[in-house]
Amino acid sequence: MGAPRATKKESRGLALVPVTVCVLLLALMMPRAAKPDSVPLPDVDERAVAAVVKADRARAAQARASRLPQDILAVGTAFRAVQAADAHARGPDDEASYNARTELREALSVVRRRASAAELVSLRAVQLEAFLEEVRRFEATGETSRELEELAGAFVERMRAVGWVEDHRMVPDESQLRVAYKTMWNAVVGEGTPELALTLDEHRVLYGLYLSRPHPPETRRAELEAERKAAKSDVECERAAVNARRATEKWRADKIRQLGRIDPSYPTDYALGVAYFRGDQHDLAVKSFRTWLDAHPDGPWSLRARNHLKAAVEASAAF
Secondary structure, three states: OOOOOOOHHHHHHHHHHHHHHHHHHHHHHOOOOOOOOOOOOOOOOHHHHHHHHHHHHHHHHHHHHHOOOHHHHHHHHHHHHHHHHHHOOOOOOOHHHHHHHHHHHHHHHHHHHOOOHHHHHHHHHHHHHHHHHHHHHHHHHOOOOHHHHHHHOOHHHHHHHOOOEEOOEEOOOHHHHHHHHHHHHHHHHHOOOHHHOOOHHHHHHHHHHHHHOOOOOHHHHHHHHHHHHHOOOHHHHHHHHHHHHHHHHHHHHHHHHHHHHHOOOOOHHHHHHHHHHHOOOHHHHHHHHHHHHHHOOOOOOHHHHHHHHHHHHHHHHHO
């Protein structure tokens, strides 16, 4: 006997299956207003970062074993004097800070006359490892040592001011602390020295911290804190919170643009759309999401961008 024939009713039901699937797929592809909840973080190659850490540790061990040249050690001493002076500076015109920086420039001029960039990299590696040891001591005791001040100035106070210290635990992980320290060290000692430049993945590590833990810019911090403390009514408290959020997202948008210039693979326009939306700049969010979709009509962020674009258009129209 052959297989039983399908009835007309069953045949009609089977015929509707592909139609139903198409309708469901179309519904899933249609944009629906959805507020963005997070900024994408840069994609870090952890193996590349681990290789840099291994190289830095090896340089530090070698430098300790063989002792760096005297002129390089003089730069290290001058750097420590700058950091110690900055830790207790009474303003941008502090005399001790000015004198320490003058001595550092003189020490660097001696080193650069004999092209010792590789030895500067080793000096940075030594001071980086010492810095991490002092950070671990701070986390264990809650006390900022003189050694930590000489290696990183007012590091703990700056980190606490932006919310990156909780009690006496550092929010950044070790990879982020490493890159943050190297960035600070370069700004004081090695700007314009190619051998000291961060790798692409080190930049990604640092900007991952910036984008995941944004904060208002330093120039606005005191003003926003004063507004928060002065707020008495619910309306005033809400206004203070909104202003703080807008300043924070503006700072994050600036970091997103910087990362986009460093890392072309980062979804810059999509991320800007998220930051602008969260900062109530809905017209700029619309522009950023549209720019992203024009360049990337398909891809991992396209559907989210369409949904966020619709939400941004609606929010922009409501203001």
